[in-house]
Amino acid sequence: MPTIMLINLSYIVAAVLFILGLKLLGSPATARRGNMLSALGMLLAVVVTLLDHAIIDYRWILLGMVIGSVVGALAARLVAMTAMPEMVALFNGFGGIASLLVGWVALAQPQLDNFLLLTVFLSILIGGVTFTGSLVAWGKLSELLPGRPIVFRGQRLVNVALLLANFACGAMFVLDPQQPLWLYLTIALSATMGVMTVIPIGGADMPVIISLLNSYSGLAACAAGFAINNNILIVAGSLVGASGIILTRIMCKAMNRTLGNVLFSGFGAAAAASDKIEGEGTALSAEDAYYVLEAAQSVVIIPGYGMAVAQAQHVVKELQEVLQQNGCEVVYAIHPVAGRMPGHMNVLLAEADVSYDLLLEMDDINPRMETFDVAIVIGANDVVNTAARDTISSPIFGMPIINADYARSVFVLKRSMASGFAGLDNPLFYGKNSRMIFGDAKETVNKLIREFST
Amino acid sequence: MPTIMLINLSYIVAAVLFILGLKLLGSPATARRGNMLSALGMLLAVVVTLLDHAIIDYRWILLGMVIGSVVGALAARLVAMTAMPEMVALFNGFGGIASLLVGWVALAQPQLDNFLLLTVFLSILIGGVTFTGSLVAWGKLSELLPGRPIVFRGQRLVNVALLLANFACGAMFVLDPQQPLWLYLTIALSATMGVMTVIPIGGADMPVIISLLNSYSGLAACAAGFAINNNILIVAGSLVGASGIILTRIMCKAMNRTLGNVLFSGFGAAAAASDKIEGEGTALSAEDAYYVLEAAQSVVIIPGYGMAVAQAQHVVKELQEVLQQNGCEVVYAIHPVAGRMPGHMNVLLAEADVSYDLLLEMDDINPRMETFDVAIVIGANDVVNTAARDTISSPIFGMPIINADYARSVFVLKRSMASGFAGLDNPLFYGKNSRMIFGDAKETVNKLIREFST
Amino acid sequence: MTWIAIPNETGPADKRTAMTPDNVGKLTHAGAEVLVETGLGAGCGYHDELYEEAGARVAGERRELFEKADIVLRVHKPGANEIAQLKKGTIHISYLDPFNEKRLVEALRDQRISAISMEMIPRTTRAQKMDALSSQASLAGYVMVIQAVNRLNRILPMMMTPSGTIKPAKVFVIGAGVAGLQAIATAKRLGARVTAFDTRAVVAEQVESLGASFLKINIGETGQTEDGYARPLSPEQVTKQQQGQADEIAKSDIVITTAQLFGRKPPLLVTRNTIGSMQPGSVIVDMAAETGGNVEGSVPGETVDLDGVTIIGSGNWSGQGCRDASNMYSNNLFNLVEEYWNAEQKSFEVDLNDDILAGCLITHGGEIVNTTIRKHYA
Amino acid sequence: MTWIAIPNETGPADKRTAMTPDNVGKLTHAGAEVLVETGLGAGCGYHDELYEEAGARVAGERRELFEKADIVLRVHKPGANEIAQLKKGTIHISYLDPFNEKRLVEALRDQRISAISMEMIPRTTRAQKMDALSSQASLAGYVMVIQAVNRLNRILPMMMTPSGTIKPAKVFVIGAGVAGLQAIATAKRLGARVTAFDTRAVVAEQVESLGASFLKINIGETGQTEDGYARPLSPEQVTKQQQGQADEIAKSDIVITTAQLFGRKPPLLVTRNTIGSMQPGSVIVDMAAETGGNVEGSVPGETVDLDGVTIIGSGNWSGQGCRDASNMYSNNLFNLVEEYWNAEQKSFEVDLNDDILAGCLITHGGEIVNTTIRKHYA
Amino acid sequence: MELVYLSFILILSVFLGFELIQKVPSTLHTPLMSGANAISGITLVGALAGAGSESSILTIILGTTAVTFATINVVGGYLVTDRMLAMFKKKATEK
Amino acid sequence: MELVYLSFILILSVFLGFELIQKVPSTLHTPLMSGANAISGITLVGALAGAGSESSILTIILGTTAVTFATINVVGGYLVTDRMLAMFKKKATEK
């Protein structure tokens, strides 16, 4: 078999290994095996590539690989567990710069047609953004740079200008590849763009950004693959590019955000968004709520008359158990007037066999409400009506309430924005950290439980 | 743009449409849209292909397409709703024969290398099997052929001989393409193989077989694609081939069978298998049980002491509701001595708020046990011990039991094969229609409920 | 210095006490001087020492309490002679039954007592913590079921046993207010099949929220007052209701009636005839027996047998779980006092504009200040 | 022709009846002639006419029943004078208490009566339908809780209300056999926190299967008999148990003791001292009061007050839900008769090799045939 | 080299085919099968070349037959699938 | 024609990438990201050609730098992912 065939067939095998590896990485039981498989694929791809006739001199390769392996292995070994995310960012940046360089090297090829130049441009652009973006992310996470969003007046304008300039350079580069200026300019602009994209983003959102940059580095490799006409780069690169996007979306959801919100919140877009929230009460789907609950360490359930109407007590108990199995602390906060008769909630929760020890009185729960990741308000309204606490003019002002709004997030499960027994509007529903999950409480809770089945 | 580029780019778009179409077909809300998309893809592929320079004379094409369209459209319009599966089988067979013919036509190409000949052979083989196999399936379903498995002595031997002969012919065909005999022989043998594969399979299993043959027809198209070097055939064919296999597996699971069991049960392999079942009690996973429950019209739940130990009453109620939402009738059969105190089951089920009307006494349920699709025995043992009914020597002979074994399928949820209070072995567990779902009853029921979340 | 006096209850054998040592402690902590009669909490197991530990002075003489008191806290209405012993301007908080006790109210007015009637606490969300009608009715709902179950010749839950299947008993609750709902919940807990009826349509959802079923009877327009109380029915409506219920009652093992009309005589809902249709051994509980009765033939304070059907009209329902009943009533009183307590002057401040006081303060400064009552007397 | 006679119960005010009209109907249908004493089911609301409709003859004279009977069915043991009235060879089925009633058993033997003791029905899966101990104990478990709740000065369920939070009452059940388990279930239903203890270790799982918790006391080796009954403890073990329980009892609002030892005097489990540690107003129910008592100071057939703690020892538990109790007992009797009924000869066939009869038949053909009892007397 | 590309395409399509179909409610089994079957009529594209080739008679006959059969598969397949799904949708909304 | 094949491959890979990742528990987010990142180091394969090409110095320098960076990405990426997953596994079994 000609070497070229051997190499390419091996590439196919490597691609299969990458695919399987990625798939297995998605489930806890198989993740480690998946990583091994994908590493095996990489090894195979690298080894067979060395057989390529185009490669004549192995010295430099050896040098690069030895240095790279030592540095990579040491970094991976020595990094503290807590510093892993920034390490990933750094590695990712290196992947980006490598793709940039591969694109550059591709310019040395004898025939340069427009398509090839375009792909070279793309690998440089994406590789460059990935590189500097990842470096900034790394800097923010390792606290070499300030973690807070760095913003300035006209930032958006600058970014748009950068992008346009870069595209212009790209065009020039493709049209006039002999002039190295365009190349250098492209590199410089791409690097700047990477920095500009990441600095306005806060440290807490970095994981999402890293995931996005990871997707970019896949795309850079893919572009480089086109530039040097290499299948495995295209396949592996686009796999990573696509799965990275999906992962980014999943991570955003887990943070109860959209990608747009993550990328642009630094620009004060967040302020605008929260204004909107103030206005109408933000709805959330049960699926999205799941991602938040899945990550929660402590949850307080605040039941009200709606739980009784929906006869949701049994599924609430189920939800409690599912959350507990997930390693989350769950307690119930029972307001004395919740429901329509004294002890209404007790009757129902006893029926569902909720342990008495989990039922906390209002006075016991309120002081520690801040420590809860999520407060799930199930068909309650008046008993969590912040107007009773904050609005002197409210008819129920002075009635003690359960301060659900002090929890980090509040999910309110009810069918509509309708008021409760007292017939009053509830400011809680419009709170910044509140999300309405509309629908019959039993059905909603059921959906949440279902989401927990991986 | 050269035509060939246009065609190929359109093929890419068509492939994307097929992919999206298949994906959307998998969910009720989007299925119809998916089908439209995929039809759109097909239209695109066909139309651009007509631009091909190789096509000189459109008359025959027109003829074929008009006849095909009329016949296809009429058949699709006129067929009775109930006869749809056989219609699908017939269509599928036509796809198979078309691939066979395309392969054959490919022989007219000027250069024939070995690889090409191999792909031609494969398209003929697979296409032929698909064609006659589908015809037989169609015949069985439309009752032109007897629906029962047709078996004879030495059938297996004959099949193996057929396969070997066919491969031999194939080899000869590749080595000596000038001799048409091998070609004709291959066609004849493939056609025979198709018949032989399907006749030993009973009518009830036909849907699975059609799905399998559908997967084959995809593969045949894929092989034909290699033979005439056409991307879209390869992509679409292998998509159908692969997704068909998955669908077949899903359908087998839904019938609580393995593919092997479906394919070979006609050969008396079933008898052997059921012997085995007699020996040890067949375990079933919750996922597989789901497929059966999902299709069930009526379910009887038979709780016992194990439900109490597992404190599974609340999730059992949940399961009941999920089944009911799925359009299934659910009742409970309560044996008077179930549990460890009189009325033990009543206490628990009342706690879970199961309606009294659903609780049937042994004497009320036994006469209609045959009518239930599934009996779910939850942690009961002695009260469904068929030895009490059938084995005179049993210490509990004469005690009336709930005849769970008379239901079409029995699922027994318990942690092991251990005996119950009376310490006796239970023949029910080894019954042909019994499946053990091992594990804590609460966890198992929970898993079942989770499976119901589409 | 404000003296708060808590006399023993002298009324019908009610073991409740108006103040528990716990709440006495809170009162003294707030700066009040508390005077309790000896033996105050004996019925619930609270000894005099506990009150002393809580900072109260124990008085041996009842008279002393009344003479000293700036505020009197008690469960039942005062005796006529006791009013005369009170200082002018004393605040007197207890049940008063002002709709029927015109004479008493006038006596309080004439003595210039500020009398607060616990029945008249408005049913608003904010006032719930002082709402003794609710707290006591809730316990009553539970107790009525327990008493009925104790008398029934059957058991409530379903049992499928080797010795045959016992069907669940049927319980029918008429009037699903606070007491009715708690009765429903308790009977459901014990495994009965529970049905309920009420003239207020909003209640149907509440009944179902407890897992019971609501009996639908078409009796035309009904409605409820702003405070959430039922409006009285016309005679035809009452007849319709009686007919609509008859079937359900005949099938029931236990019937519990809790129908009240705020400020009026309760409606007669279960007739002699209907009772005759019930199985011997069945039980009827008439919560309203003492104020007029929902059930024909019920005797206030007694349990009688009518055609083999036991009719419980014992009243004083919350007295049975007297310890919990006292705790709740005492909490209600304390919450009321605390709400209007002036921490600086350490005294109870009567604010005639406050919406809760406007509802429950009957007499003040020598006048009947409560508009509802004034209208009622007029 | 086989005459089955069912006399009225004469024992302590027990309203139960041995045969309901339903089952009488089944007996006559099987070909027996049934003779009942007038007023047989009056206590449960079954009139003579119902029996007549079921095919029985109602006899005004009690004597007639005994003289005619081939089979006698009843709840309690026969009076000594009644035995003499029976024909030789008569089959007599009732409770007998053979361990303690040696004299009675000998009288039956001498009269050549085939006496079946309902207490001695083996606890096997097959015999459960005849097992009256189980059916009646199960009801007793329910009734004991209801009686205790009725006496308690608190309520059982937790209630978080605007008038304060009521903590759930604590119930402690000693002995988790049939009655104990039902008591646990009933108390749980009403919302109490329930703990239980039993010397048989297997019971822990059963207690937890009802959602209650099992108190772990290390008292060493215990075990159970083949029939599933508890073995008696050594005196040291009893002391250990008493100590281990003391704390739990002190914290409990209701304590229910059901500990029995088959064929022996029940163990004393709750001492005077421990009772003193309980809150006034608490309740103890001693199921075993009539056979010796698990509780020091309990009086058979009565409810007494000890240091403010109510001790119920009224016995005859299942008499309270007498209609259901009678139904179940009657089913047990019928199932027993049916099991050994020879449909052709229309008679009861005594098969000495049958394992159920071997367990419960005490005297037959002029001999004490039951090995357990023979051993016990020897 | 072409073979390499084709193999890549084959492998990727196969994996994609596996991944695309995950959980399918049993009501959709038949429509999905039918819809997939219609796609496998793609062989029509291959048949066109044969039928329109103007080479030997045999090729034309074979090609035209192939076109006919494949068209039946395609047209009938899509229509019958759509019919099934339309019915399905009606049932779903009827609920 | 080559471009056609490559486009097919690209499209199929992208779709496959979308399908492969479905529901991932949040504990796996970082490892999965890291594992995918290691795969993107495949650019190493492209870099090898440059570094070993014996053409201009520039190419060799660029190539070698690329090889170095890419190798860090690959080696470090896989190792760090494995470390995370190992820890994860331990935690899971500890439970």
Ligand SMILES: NC(=O)c1ccc[n+]([C@@H]2O[C@H](COP(=O)([O-])OP(=O)(O)OC[C@H]3O[C@@H](n4cnc5c(N)ncnc54)[C@H](OP(=O)(O)O)[C@@H]3O)[C@@H](O)[C@H]2O)c1
């Ligand atoms: N505890 C007592 O004794 C007692 C007695 C009488 C009155 N109250 C009064 O009742 C109120 C109790 O407060 P609360 O917060 O428990 O109840 P609430 O304020 O009445 O609010 C209940 C909420 O549940 C929602 N809901 C109803 N059915 C639902 C369903 N099937 N699924 C999901 N949500 C449903 C309703 O909103 P949607 O319609 O939008 O779904 C409603 O806003 C207080 O004002 C109290 O004073 C109490």
Ligand SMILES: NC(=O)c1ccc[n+]([C@@H]2O[C@H](COP(=O)([O-])OP(=O)(O)OC[C@H]3O[C@@H](n4cnc5c(N)ncnc54)[C@H](OP(=O)(O)O)[C@@H]3O)[C@@H](O)[C@H]2O)c1
């Ligand atoms: N009703 C009464 O009054 C009473 C009183 C005393 C005795 N009994 C006797 O008890 C028996 C009752 O029959 P039964 O069928 O209800 O019970 P059983 O025959 O005792 O069987 C219960 C089964 O439940 C399974 N199990 C236990 N824990 C489980 C868990 N967590 N999850 C899943 N399965 C679990 C056990 O199998 P694994 O271990 O394999 O899981 C066991 O085989 C009869 O023999 C009856 O005579 C009844």
Ligand SMILES: NC(=O)c1ccc[n+]([C@@H]2O[C@H](COP(=O)([O-])OP(=O)(O)OC[C@H]3O[C@@H](n4cnc5c(N)ncnc54)[C@H](O)[C@@H]3O)[C@@H](O)[C@H]2O)c1
């Ligand atoms: N805002 C609050 O927080 C709060 C607090 C306590 C009570 N409430 C409300 O006040 C209302 C009255 O409660 P209550 O229990 O004191 O009422 P109540 O004691 O006056 O009457 C009891 C019940 O009897 C019903 N009734 C009257 N006539 C009837 C008839 N002919 N047939 C059947 N039923 C009849 C009434 O509708 C009521 O439900 C309830 O709706 C309760 O929810 C509100």
Ligand SMILES: NC(=O)c1ccc[n+]([C@@H]2O[C@H](COP(=O)([O-])OP(=O)(O)OC[C@H]3O[C@@H](n4cnc5c(N)ncnc54)[C@H](O)[C@@H]3O)[C@@H](O)[C@H]2O)c1
């Ligand atoms: N096979 C059957 O179907 C069947 C039917 C009925 C009962 N049984 C079994 O028979 C057994 C006995 O039931 P029972 O209720 O009639 O028993 P019982 O009335 O003899 O005793 C009641 C309980 O008291 C317990 N006890 C004895 N000494 C004690 C002590 N010192 N401290 C605490 N507890 C003590 C016993 O263990 C028993 O659980 C049970 O296990 C029951 O499951 C089986």
